[in-house]
Amino acid sequence: MKQIKISEAVVRRMPIYLQYLNELHKREVQTVSSQDLGQKLDLNPAQIRKDLAYFGEFGRKGVGYDVSYLIEKIRQILKLDQPLNVALVGAGNLGHALCNYNTYIKDNMKIVAVFDANLAKIGTKINNLAVLPMSELNKMVSELNIRIGIITVPAIEAQNVANQFVEAGIEGILNFAPTILKVPEEVRIHHADFTTELLSLAYYLENEGEKMYEPTMD
Amino acid sequence: MKQIKISEAVVRRMPIYLQYLNELHKREVQTVSSQDLGQKLDLNPAQIRKDLAYFGEFGRKGVGYDVSYLIEKIRQILKLDQPLNVALVGAGNLGHALCNYNTYIKDNMKIVAVFDANLAKIGTKINNLAVLPMSELNKMVSELNIRIGIITVPAIEAQNVANQFVEAGIEGILNFAPTILKVPEEVRIHHADFTTELLSLAYYLENEGEKMYEPTMD
Numbered sequence: 001m002k003q004i005k006i007s008e009a010v011v012r013r014m015p016i017y018l019q020y021l022n023e024l025h026k027r028e029v030q031t032v033s034s035q036d037l038g039q040k041l042d043l044n045p046a047q048i049r050k051d052l053a054y055f056g057e058f059g060r061k062g063v064g065y066d067v068s069y070l071i072e073k074i075r076q077i078l079k080l081d082q083p084l085n086v087a088l089v090g091a092g093n094l095g096h097a098l099c100n101y102n103t104y105i106k107d108n109m110k111i112v113a114v115f116d117a118n119l120a121k122i123g124t125k126i127n128n129l130a131v132l133p134m135s136e137l138n139k140m141v142s143e144l145n146i147r148i149g150i151i152t153v154p155a156i157e158a159q160n161v162a163n164q165f166v167e168a169g170i171e172g173i174l175n176f177a178p179t180i181l182k183v184p185e186e187v188r189i190h191h192a193d194f195t196t197e198l199l200s201l202a203y204y205l206e207n208e209g210e211k212m213y214e215p216t217m218d
Numbered sequence: 219m220k221q222i223k224i225s226e227a228v229v230r231r232m233p234i235y236l237q238y239l240n241e242l243h244k245r246e247v248q249t250v251s252s253q254d255l256g257q258k259l260d261l262n263p264a265q266i267r268k269d270l271a272y273f274g275e276f277g278r279k280g281v282g283y284d285v286s287y288l289i290e291k292i293r294q295i296l297k298l299d300q301p302l303n304v305a306l307v308g309a310g311n312l313g314h315a316l317c318n319y320n321t322y323i324k325d326n327m328k329i330v331a332v333f334d335a336n337l338a339k340i341g342t343k344i345n346n347l348a349v350l351p352m353s354e355l356n357k358m359v360s361e362l363n364i365r366i367g368i369i370t371v372p373a374i375e376a377q378n379v380a381n382q383f384v385e386a387g388i389e390g391i392l393n394f395a396p397t398i399l400k401v402p403e404e405v406r407i408h409h410a411d412f413t414t415e416l417l418s419l420a421y422y423l424e425n426e427g428e429k430m431y432e433p434t435m436d
Contacts, residue, residue: 019411109417148416198366198368
């Protein structure tokens with residue numbers, strides 16, 4: 001497939017489309033309109049048509065999008081049509097929760113190794129994965145061809161873990177620690193901080209009845 | 219303070235500014251430039267000046283922003299200058315992890331009650347909070363003036379919990395379940411789905427060396 005350059009906002013909407021399309025597929029729904037998608041996902045149907053048009057003419061007027069075809073296309077776009085191995089560092093509550101999510105991530109992306117600096121945790125199991133010591137990180141990353149790393153350690157240890165990921169050759173990092181991390185430009189980092197979502201929610205509580213600006217679409 | 223209408227993208231950047239400003243404050247740094255903020259947070263300094271100008275003329279040319287004053291202003295904007303009580307439903311690993319985060323959320327926002335439908339969990343403790351049965355939800359929400367609800371139950375139970383939050387008078391919901399929830403228009407809902415972040419990360423892995431479009435700034 002030709003490499004298409006799309007904006008970050010569009011990339012971030014793709015997994016949301018995919019999630020709902022997978023739900024439709026499970027319910028054996030075969031076609032969906034941009035109107036339906038928009039209503040369910042709280043997005044503008046025109047925006048959805050524009051997003052999906054990035055990848056060719058999927059939809060047919062009056063019929064809508066073929067659910068299976070759209071799933072296949074989005075999986076290609078997100079490169080989920082090939083196995084993608086993930087490592088997680090930090091076998092605490094959040095690490096456990098994420099490993100449990102493994103069952104949701106059917107799209108070839110999988111947590112295949114868990115690490116922790118705490119010796120007391122080494123060898124304990126999360127789902128079916130034995131927690132490994134940090135000294136094994138480098139070896140496992142190359143042996144299992146791990147390309148993404150997840151950080152679920154306390155803020156104070158997070159930069160150190162990021163450095164070890166970078167050294168091991170990890171290409172993308174998802175950071176859950178509530179701190180800003182620095183990585184070389186060629187490594188992609190996404191921050192998934194709970195508090196950001198929670199604190200921005202607060203802003204809206206007392207604006208009831210007031211007309212807000214519409215969220216920007218891209 | 220006069221109610222200012224700002225776009226969703228700007229609101230979402232405010233907690234990110236706040237987090238870093240709090241770090242600076244802890245290190246006793248007194249002023250910060252939009253250049254410094256931009257470099258640390260990977261944002262365009264012009265965008266930062268524009269964001270902060272929403273709330274009056276904070277910065278002084280050549281001096282930068284006063285860290286304490288900016289913290290105070292952002293806390294006002296996000297309404298974190300007043301106590302804001304939060305309830306959490308779902309006392310699993312993720313629920314535990316979020317309750318542990320309570321120590322990070324210093325800004326008056328606090329998880330004050332935890333609920334679970336599983337009778338075996340009732341009465342067990344997460345941090346200092348005893349897990350309560352769902353039948354107590356209504357009463358606790360009004361007694362403790364809880365305005366925000368967090369959902370950390372499996373996808374299949376999430377809509378049911380959202381309905382109960384709405385019925386109890388919750389004004390904002392943060393949903394961690396990987397499914398789309400419907401709530402009345404007057405209730406604000408934010409989705410915090412791990413898989414969205416993780417799947418969108420995959421897109422970037424094989425684009426190395428290719429020039430991507432710059433992420434849109436608002």
